[in-house]
Amino acid sequence: MISESKFQMWRGTIALAQVDNHVSKEEKLWLDQHLKKIPFTKEQREILQNDFEKGIKLDDIFLNSLEPRERGMLVSFANTIFKRDGLAPEEEIVLSQLTGQIMGDLKVEELTSEVERMEEESHEEENIFKRLVTIITSLI
Template sequence: MEKLSESKLHMWRACMTVFHLDGKISAMEKQWAEDKINSLPISNEEKDILRNDFKTPSSLKTLIPKITHPPDKAFLLHMINVLGHLDGEFHESERQVFLTLQKEIMGGLKMSNIEDEVKKMEEESYAINNKASLLEHVFKKARHGF
């Protein structure tokens, strides 16, 4: 079995802890957690860690800083939303963790850099001889008689 990166392992550990935020575990949540643990391509040792986190939750304050890969943080944010709604009720404690993590993830983004990159991509899309331009491709085909 493939061993997870530390960041991804802590992301899944945090997911198992999220189930406890509303103070109750539904049968559906228990089944989802077990199915997910069994489906992950991880070692038995890592599965035991996740099962233990499901039974006895770890501290999110301890786990979240160990999730160092930004896509893992973003996926955790998505999973908090998914898991929070699994029992049909997005509890206030789940919502607060979601909002806190969302601020942490978004707070690290420099929107000006993202906006500059989007603008650059847009300007490049207008360039002549742009292979990605569908419109330019159609005009070239038309000019050469399809």
């Protein structure tokens, strides 16, 4: 089972795919690949299926109730989904509005610092891995 915030984020993601009133094969494939990995409850899966079949608008999702992480992911998903089949004019408008609405009250500096810190840690781990490979290779 996932949190309500994550569930609403995925409902929002389905709404994003429907913004231009056409869900392309690429968008459907992307959604299917991601949704099948999530441990939704039976009820949540039924709601998502209904959202996909009958349609859902982004306005139906309580974006302000999403945790900051899920809000950021929704913006990222919007970029990914919209660019799958080319950015339609209505998608561009929604992306701009969504970014402003979602990112408006987020502490961007804190998030940026956290991302930079995570990136530095990643590079450190990568360097350690490279050094280990070099050492092991030299022993062979």
